[in-house]
Amino acid sequence: MQIKNYSLRYVDRVLAQNFDVEFSNQAINVITGANGAGKTTLLDFIADVGPKAAKGDKINVPKQAEIAYQLQHIHFFTTLSVAQTITMYRQLGDPAVETQNPTFQIIKAQILDKIWHVEMGKLSGGERQMVLTYGQCLLDRKLYIFDEPTSGVDVDNTKIILNMIASLVQERQKLVIMTSHNLEQLAELPVNLIALA
């Protein structure tokens, strides 16, 4: 999958000009760059929810229905419990992910079960990231996009979240793009680094 000639300008501010990028299907594609560099905007462009001013050629980018996009700040479904949220993802997704993958069974038993009946809106930020990443991974899509999935997450839970994301590439051969400010967290994982200036 590639993006070519990606350009975005807000009045006199140029965020990108003829930017080309090729995404790997052998590694987690990690977009990095300073605050305001345009990481989320590029994800929005790829997922087809981006600003109309963004232009560029999409080559082999899956259709919107084939993309699972986990936004950075989610404010919906706050009154659903974790159980209801995961049940929703299960109904939309592939049951084999949980039944055949011990990693997911361990996360469910050791982490999700403790917060199973708590409303999503009452979880801590890190707990919410954990539940939503788990849920996104249950889906069966071609492309998975995570916007700063480890932002505000503690060291142990960061490893768990990144392992779930890595399993998409390593065990299910999915295309994965995420953004991150903390590249040290990714040191032990297969990563294709994409730097935005």
Ligand SMILES: Nc1ncnc2c1ncn2[C@@H]1O[C@H](COP(=O)(O)OP(=O)(O)OP(=O)(O)O)[C@@H](O)[C@H]1O
């Ligand atoms: N409608 C707009 N008009 C002008 N500037 C805009 C508009 N929408 C977004 N921007 C600017 O585009 C820039 C890129 O935003 P974006 O959210 O993509 O950055 P980011 O790299 O994801 O940042 P962060 O690391 O802080 O999450 C920001 O500086 C933002 O102010």
